[in-house]
Amino acid sequence: MPELPEVEYVARQLRKELVGHRIRATVVSWPRSVSGLDPAEFATRMRDRLVDSVDRRGKYLLFALDDGNTLVVHRRMSGNLVLSPPAAADGYIRVAFALDDGRQLLYSDPRKFGRLALLEPGKLAARFAALGPEPLGDEFTPAVLGEQLAGRRRGLKMLLLDQLVVAGLGNIYADEALYRARLHPLRHGSDLTLEEVAALHAAIQGVLRTGIQHGGTTFGRHRDAYDEAGTNLDHLMVYRKTGLSCPHCGTPIQRIVVAQRGTHFCPSCQQLP
DNA sequence: CTATAAACCTGCTGGC
DNA sequence: TGCCAGCAGGTTTATA
Numbered sequence: 001m002p003e004l005p006e007v008e009y010v011a012r013q014l015r016k017e018l019v020g021h022r023i024r025a026t027v028v029s030w031p032r033s034v035s036g037l038d039p040a041e042f043a044t045r046m047r048d049r050l051v052d053s054v055d056r057r058g059k060y061l062l063f064a065l066d067d068g069n070t071l072v073v074h075r076r077m078s079g080n081l082v083l084s085p086p087a088a089a090d091g092y093i094r095v096a097f098a099l100d101d102g103r104q105l106l107y108s109d110p111r112k113f114g115r116l117a118l119l120e121p122g123k124l125a126a127r128f129a130a131l132g133p134e135p136l137g138d139e140f141t142p143a144v145l146g147e148q149l150a151g152r153r154r155g156l157k158m159l160l161l162d163q164l165v166v167a168g169l170g171n172i173y174a175d176e177a178l179y180r181a182r183l184h185p186l187r188h189g190s191d192l193t194l195e196e197v198a199a200l201h202a203a204i205q206g207v208l209r210t211g212i213q214h215g216g217t218t219f220g221r222h223r224d225a226y227d228e229a230g231t232n233l234d235h236l237m238v239y240r241k242t243g244l245s246c247p248h249c250g251t252p253i254q255r256i257v258v259a260q261r262g263t264h265f266c267p268s269c270q271q272l273p
Numbered sequence: 274c275t276a277t278a279a280a281c282c283t284g285c286t287g288g289c
Numbered sequence: 290t291g292c293c294a295g296c297a298g299g300t301t302t303a304t305a
Contacts (some may be wrong), residue, residue, distance in 0.1 A: 001298060034282090059299080076299050078283080090284095111282045114298070154275070164301085171298065220284080220297090260278080261298065 002075045004135065004168030005211030006230065007059050008220050013225035014105075015054035017083060018063070022100040028095040033107065036117045045069070046097065058131050058167030059085055062124075070124050073107070079114030080223045081150040082106050092204050104110055110221065113163045133202050140166075142194075142201040149197065150191030156200075157258045159189045166204065172217055172239045175264045176207040179238045185256070185263050193271070207250045210235055238264040 002010075026046045028039035037045070050066035061081070063071040072082065084104035094118055095107040107116065119127060130149065133140045148165045159165050160174040169177065178185050180203035181198060192200070205268075216222055216230030219240070223229060237247055242255040242264060251268035 003299090041305095074299080078280095095296080109282095110284070113281065113283095115300095154274095158276095161299090259276085262296090 001077055001170055001219065002079065002216070002222055003059060003170035003173050003209055003211075005232065006216035006224075007056050007061055007075070008136075008141070008212050009216050009226050011054055012083065014061070014063075014083075014100055018051045018054060018099075018105070020051070022048055023234045024048065024099045024100055025098040025189055027096045027098075029096070030109075030112055032113060033094040033109060033112065033116055033178065035089055035117045036075040037118060039130060042118060045111075046071070057128055057134070058163055059170070060128075068121060070119050070121075072119055073128070073270075074115050076108070076111075076113035076115070076257075078111040078221050079107065079109040080220070080221065080229050081225060082108060082223060082225075083225050088190070093194075112131070132163055132165045132258070135166050135168055135208055136160065140205075142198045145204075146192075146194070147199045149189035149192060153190060155186040155258060156183055156189060157185035157261075159262050160204075161259070168208070169204065171261050171263075172219070172236070173204075173207050173211060174196065175239045176237060177203045179203075179271065182269050185258055185265055185273045186272060238266065240264065 023046050028034055031039045034042045051063055052065040052066055055062040061073040065071060070181055074238040084106055090108055092108045092110045093106050094109050097105040099105060126163060149159060149232040152159055156233050157174055157179060160169050160177065161179055181200040185198060207272060209216060211232045214230055214232035215224055217236065218229035219233065221241055238253050241253045246266040246269060249266065249268050251266055253264055254267045256263050
């Protein structure tokens with residue numbers, strides 16, 4: 001499940017590999033993977049475009065093209081962007097881009113949830129205007145996090161998953177951040193002390209940096225641009241560790257369901273007041 | 274504002 | 290061992 005670390009890691013790889021290269025032919029084999037455009041029109045607009053830059057915003061990958069438009073990719077649950085040749089076809093290729101040097105950029109997505117869109121500058125700005133702050137950016141300070149949580153009666157788990165509160169956290173890193181900050185997932189956003197907000201801020205940045213450092217968390221299908229699995233699974237403390245001992249106190253990790261999502265925490269280290 | 278649920282999909286797990 | 294129901298989760302849309 002690509003979250004910020006998985007997207008950031010791939011963005012860094014693709015920046016190195018794609019900037020300065022042109023896209024030649026585009027083949028869309030699952031039309032719904034492209035949103036907002038007819039697949040044939042999408043292929044036409046992509047033809048001979050030069051990749052000027054590769055960036056990330058939240059869980060979105062952004063490829064700035066030389067005609068001023070931006071290719072936006074969200075991998076959702078099972079999408080991967082992989083450079084060929086890794087024995088190429090895995091049977092789930094939804095979109096394939098042929099590059100000017102013979103390589104291919106393949107979008108593989110078994111569950112077909114991910115989306116590729118081609119956006120003009122105005123639409124790009126509108127799309128991301130409401131998105132929350134970048135948790136690893138300079139603008140994300142404890143005070144900013146405090147503002148985002150102030151007056152919110154929702155639980156912390158829900159708030160952290162809300163991309164308008166903070167951009168890029170998903171189920172894995174939300175659980176890990178709350179564990180690291182020792183905060184119960186059902187604590188109300190508005191109830192935190194200044195110290196707790198500061199701890200959560202540090203925890204969010206910590207778990208994300210750790211994730212990037214280890215190439216992301218591969219639970220099943222996530223692969224980087226070179227088709228390699230990430231190793232951050234070895235560094236998770238609570239996510240999908242129900243019944244296993246808390247690394248800090250030994251209490252069995254508990255699983256509850258919050259907003260239809262599995263939520264893992266230590267009932268001893270993370271208590272409700 | 275907040276909460277809840279369904280829809281989009283397919284691979285994998287677990288219960289029998 | 291084999292089958293199949295249901296789980297898994299990011300986002301959008303709909304409903305209350």
